[in-house]
């Protein structure tokens with residue numbers, strides 16, 4: 001049985017998930033973050049006023065350090081879902097992220113679309129990433145966000161067998177291709193405020209890296225993170241995802 005809190009967490013997106021049905025059956029089940037058809041994942045609890053900043057596809061030697069500086073200046077902690085191969089290339093940066101109080105999670109080794117990968121490949125992608133992160137950082141890795149949000153029942157089952165809790169999101173915009181930090185902030189703010197009116201916390205995704213380029217340009221995303229913190233810091237509580245686990 002799920003506790004009422006856990007039911008809220010896993011129920012997650014509620015009415016907003018219905019919008020995704022337009023995407024159609026299987027694609028909806030495999031990719032839409034609120035879909036539970038292919039199994040449950042952590043999204044957000046019914047705790048309006050709590051915000052989790054999460055950053056995917058790093059660590060990025062060109063932009064993650066600036067993001068860390070910004071978060072430290074506001075005394076805010078976030079959750080970083082790292083690509084295993086990027087982490088292996090930047091061990092000092094991984095250690096800095098952990099040393100500054102942030103939480104790290106598994107985002108697969110190569111950012112493969114795991115909905116299309118064999119069970120053996122899924123296991124390798126996840127296990128290698130967790131082992132590498134744990135060796136580098138010296139902390140256990142408990143969370144997994146599927147690349148592209150792509151999953152199927154076997155992906156979530158394999159993740160759980162490896163001790164990883166699948167995590168999705170309920171606040172994202174296309175920050176990776178958006179040149180304007182203001183546009184990113186405006187869209188995320190609308191989503192965060194709408195979630196709050198409906199009684200939900202926000203699990204916000206931004207990208208400090210790219211699976212295609214380890215040093216990708218991420219100025220708008222980093223600037224947007226700083227602006228969001230500035231906007232909500234006085235009225236909301238920023239948490240890492242283990243606060244909801």
Ligand SMILES: [Zn+2]
Pocket residue numbers: 056057107111147148211
């Ligand atoms: Zn990703």
